[in-house]
Amino acid sequence: MDEKGLERDEVLRILMDARRRDERYGGGRILGSMCTEPHWFAREVFSMFMDVNLGDAGLFPGTKALEREVVSALASLLGFKYASGFVVTGGSEANITALWAARNATGKRKVLLPETAHFSFDKACDILGLEKEVVGVDEEKRIRLEEVERRVDEETCAIIAVAGSTEYGSVDDLHGLARIARERETWLHVDAAFGGFVLPFLSELGYTSFSLPEEGVSTITIDPHKMGLAPIPCACLLFKDAEALRSVETPTPYLTEKTQHTLSGTRCGAAAAAAYAVLKLLGREGYREVVRVCMENTLALYQGVLELGFKARRPVLNILVFELPKELYRALTLKGWRLSRTRMGETRIVVMPHVTAKVVEDFLSDLAALQGEGG
Ligand SMILES: Cc1ncc(COP(=O)(O)O)c(C=O)c1O
Numbered sequence: 001m002d003e004k005g006l007e008r009d010e011v012l013r014i015l016m017d018a019r020r021r022d023e024r025y026g027g028g029r030i031l032g033s034m035c036t037e038p039h040w041f042a043r044e045v046f047s048m049f050m051d052v053n054l055g056d057a058g059l060f061p062g063t064k065a066l067e068r069e070v071v072s073a074l075a076s077l078l079g080f081k082y083a084s085g086f087v088v089t090g091g092s093e094a095n096i097t098a099l100w101a102a103r104n105a106t107g108k109r110k111v112l113l114p115e116t117a118h119f120s121f122d123k124a125c126d127i128l129g130l131e132k133e134v135v136g137v138d139e140e141k142r143i144r145l146e147e148v149e150r151r152v153d154e155e156t157c158a159i160i161a162v163a164g165s166t167e168y169g170s171v172d173d174l175h176g177l178a179r180i181a182r183e184r185e186t187w188l189h190v191d192a193a194f195g196g197f198v199l200p201f202l203s204e205l206g207y208t209s210f211s212l213p214e215e216g217v218s219t220i221t222i223d224p225h226k227m228g229l230a231p232i233p234c235a236c237l238l239f240k241d242a243e244a245l246r247s248v249e250t251p252t253p254y255l256t257e258k259t260q261h262t263l264s265g266t267r268c269g270a271a272a273a274a275a276y277a278v279l280k281l282l283g284r285e286g287y288r289e290v291v292r293v294c295m296e297n298t299l300a301l302y303q304g305v306l307e308l309g310f311k312a313r314r315p316v317l318n319i320l321v322f323e324l325p326k327e328l329y330r331a332l333t334l335k336g337w338r339l340s341r342t343r344m345g346e347t348r349i350v351v352m353p354h355v356t357a358k359v360v361e362d363f364l365s366d367l368a369a370l371q372g373e374g375g
Contacts, residue, residue, distance in 0.1 A: 023338060025352070028359035032340025034166070034194055036352040038231040041281050042274040046231050052269025054087070058256020060269055067272040073279050074222050074236050077200050078192065079212045083220075084242040086262055087272040089233035091193030092120035093263055094221035097237050097248065099124040099158060100263075101219065102187040104247035108157035114143035114172060116165035118191060130157070140316075141170035149180055158187040158218070163210075164195020167342040169319035171195060171210070178216025187218040193235065196222030198317045201284075201291035208316065218244065224275040227318075229282075229290070229353070234271040290353055294318040297360050298351040304364040308371060318351040331370045337363060 023030055025037040038046075049063060057064040067087050075083035088094050095118065099111065110131045113121050117134075125132040135147045148159060159181055161172040174190060181188035190212075192199070203210035212220075220238040224230035239245055245261045252260050282290070298318045305312050305322045312322035324332075324347040332339060340348045349355070 025354040028354055028356060028362070029336045030338045030352075031349045031355060031363070032338055033352065034226045034350055035232060036227075036229065036354050038225075038274070039229040039278045039281070042230050042278045045277040046270045046274040049270040049273040052273070054267035054269045054272060055260065055262070055265045056255045056257070063269040063273055066276040067269075070224070070272055070275050070279065071236060071238060073276075074196065074224075075220075075238050077284070078196060078220060078222065078238075079200075080217065080220055080238055080240065081214070082242075083238040083240060084245065085219075085236055085238040087267070087275065088235050088237055088262060089264060089268070089271075090225065090235045091118065091191070091221050091223045092123065094193070094223075094235045094237035095120040095189070095191060096124040096127060097263055098189045098219040098221065099128055099130060101239070101244055101248045102158040102189065103128050103130060105244055106157040106187060108155050108186075110153070110155040111158050111160065112148055112151055112156060113160035114162055114165075116141050116143075116162055116168060116170055117160050118162075118166050118193070121160060121191075131155075137170070141165060141168045143172045143177070145173055145176045145180070148177065152180060152184045152186060156184070156186045158189050161188060161190045162195075163190055163192040163199060164317055166194065167319075167348055168313065168321055169195070169315060169317040171199065171208075171316060174217070175211075175213045178213035181218075182216040188216055190217055190220045193221045193223040194226050195317060196220070197224070197227035197287065198291055198294075201288040202295060202317060204284075204288055205292055205295070207295060224278070225271075227291070227294075227352070228275060228287075229278050230275040231271065233268060234275050236275075291318070293357075294351050294353060294355075297355060297357055300357065301349065301351060301360045301364070304360065305367070308364070308368055313346075320349045320351065321346045323347070325374075327374065328367070328370055331374075332363075332366060335366055335370075337366070 052060045052063045071085045115137050136144050161177045163171050199210040202208045223235040225232045225234040248261050249259045298315045310322050
């Protein structure tokens with residue numbers, strides 16, 4: 001650190017230079033991210049609550065109540081009854097915490113998870129000393145139930161289900177997995193970090209049918225900072241059984257509340273307040289409209305790439321995966337498009353709210369032009 005401080009304008013100049021090097025969602029070229037520009041209202045609210053520490057919640061009962069409302073609103077969105085939980089920094093922290101609780105509550109160490117599971121589960125297993133068993137997926141990238149059934153045993157502490165996989169948007173058979181979890185008395189964690197804010201609305205719009213099993217799901221991850229339009233860092237971990245939280249309870253003798261159940265100590269109250277603000281402002285109706293537009297744009301993109309002759313997977317939610325020759329991928333990148341690839345090397349586009357109909361049109365037109373040049 002420098003001995004003397006700089007003038008405000010000088011610091012701002014440095015900051016603006018840094019920001020200019022960053023990509024912007026508003027530019028419409030970021031096609032491989034699960035984040036987007038937060039809602040304008042969430043930005044305002046975030047700055048009002050920036051000093052709130054939910055890790056010392058006795059000092060901030062007002063914001064703590066907002067956090068409780070976020071938890072119960074998201075539980076009701078998903079049809080998850082009797083949930084408790086909290087706001088955390090991201091889907092990774094939520095997933096790690098879920099397995100922390102599962103391990104402590106069951107005293108077991110084996111985790112069954114689909115090939116499509118997010119890499120945060122690798123971190124979780126590493127940190128928690130859990131034994132990871134990867135289960136194969138079917139053509140639609142859904143975990144193979146018969147394989148889960150075969151591999152679940154006395155040592156299994158949790159089964160992971162994905163509701164909206166990071167790469168494909170695929171959704172595991174939650175009812176089938178919940179049945180296995182109930183019969184074999186194991187935990188079932190549902191990772192709906194991305195899909196949680198999409199699937200209930202797609203279901204209402206008639207694109208798919210989504211429902212959570214009444215019994216058998218232990219914990220759920222759902223991230224407002226993805227399709228929930230909340231500022232980073234904001235994810236939620238929901239627990240079916242408040243008692244289960246006890247397994248990760250840590251005494252915090254010198255704070256205003258005597259225990260904590262989160263990995264983070266100091267926690268961002270602004271994240272909870274901003275998520276609350278968007279939930280209240282938009283309501284189900286507002287989010288349904290966001291999802292409707294994203295899905296229409298996804299289907300337009302799907303149609304467009306098919307018409308250009310590329311092989312594509314029919315999208316389940318607002319993620320399109322298709323096969324693109326390496327040269328075209330590179331050429332699109334040189335034109336400024338920020339795409340991403342699946343582990344299998346397919347091209348993946350996440351049609352977030354900043355990926356508008358115009359962006360889709362521009363992308364398809366660039367793709368057609370580059371394809372023409374190549375041919
Ligand atoms: C399904 C799923 N789970 C977990 C995560 C991790 O979330 P985060 O990056 O907020 O930690 C992601 C991130 O893309 C995800 O798609």
